[in-house]
Amino acid sequence: MDILLPSATSADERARSPRIAILPVGSFEQHGAYLPLCTDTIVAGVIAKRLSDTYDLFQLPPVTMSCSHEHAAFPGTVSISARTLIAIVTDVYQSLQAADIDRLVIVNGHGGNYALRNVVQQANIPNEARMALFPTAEDWADARTAAGCGSQSHDDMHAGELEVSMLLHATPWLVRPGYETSDHLADDRRDLLTLGMGAYTTTGVIGRPSLAAASKGAAVLESLTAAFSRVIELLEPEP
Numbered sequence: 001m002d003i004l005l006p007s008a009t010s011a012d013e014r015a016r017s018p019r020i021a022i023l024p025v026g027s028f029e030q031h032g033a034y035l036p037l038c039t040d041t042i043v044a045g046v047i048a049k050r051l052s053d054t055y056d057l058f059q060l061p062p063v064t065m066s067c068s069h070e071h072a073a074f075p076g077t078v079s080i081s082a083r084t085l086i087a088i089v090t091d092v093y094q095s096l097q098a099a100d101i102d103r104l105v106i107v108n109g110h111g112g113n114y115a116l117r118n119v120v121q122q123a124n125i126p127n128e129a130r131m132a133l134f135p136t137a138e139d140w141a142d143a144r145t146a147a148g149c150g151s152q153s154h155d156d157m158h159a160g161e162l163e164v165s166m167l168l169h170a171t172p173w174l175v176r177p178g179y180e181t182s183d184h185l186a187d188d189r190r191d192l193l194t195l196g197m198g199a200y201t202t203t204g205v206i207g208r209p210s211l212a213a214a215s216k217g218a219a220v221l222e223s224l225t226a227a228f229s230r231v232i233e234l235l236e237p238e239p
Helices: 010-016 039-055 082-098 115-123 137-147 161-170 214-227 229-235
Strands: 021-025 104-108 131-134
Touching (some): 021 039, 039 104, 082 115, 104 115, 115 131, 131 229, 137 161, 137 214, 161 214, 214 229
Parallel strands (some): 021 104, 104 131
């Protein structure tokens, strides 16, 4: 799937001479009984591919495992430490800089990758935009509204309307039956970092997957693609 693995050759990239790279970061964690463990990687990859095609970016392959420790109670979940994730992104960025590409966009598909915010903050000191994290919470909220979603980010946290819609649009063959009857809400999750997801759901789902539709996934992607023009304006290097 070129969504996840770019097929460009070295000669292609030499001819294009892209000035901004895009790195999707996913995860390998439970997403209920109807979405694959690689759901977050697919979501990040789909977004990165669309942005790369639209804005002529250097698309990198995804980071497929990240900080999913809150999902450890569920079989199949595999995590790396925050320090390892930071090291991977930092090493990738340094390698890009050696190739004269000093702008990087991280497309994060997993909300638990809190450490990525710090990586971006540090990269942009002192007051020069070199790196961005996308989509922001506001970008996701705007995309939900544009798509006519019936849920919001807080109540539709995991394996819900948004994620199922994205996969129904991009990779429908990976969505198994059951999402239509798997709604589960757990709005008070104040101790999530201490107790993990297992304290709030027995199925791994927190959200309203029954509201999902492929058309919503397509509309979310369109909204995010339009919103990304702001990031390009911030990062575009001087000629």
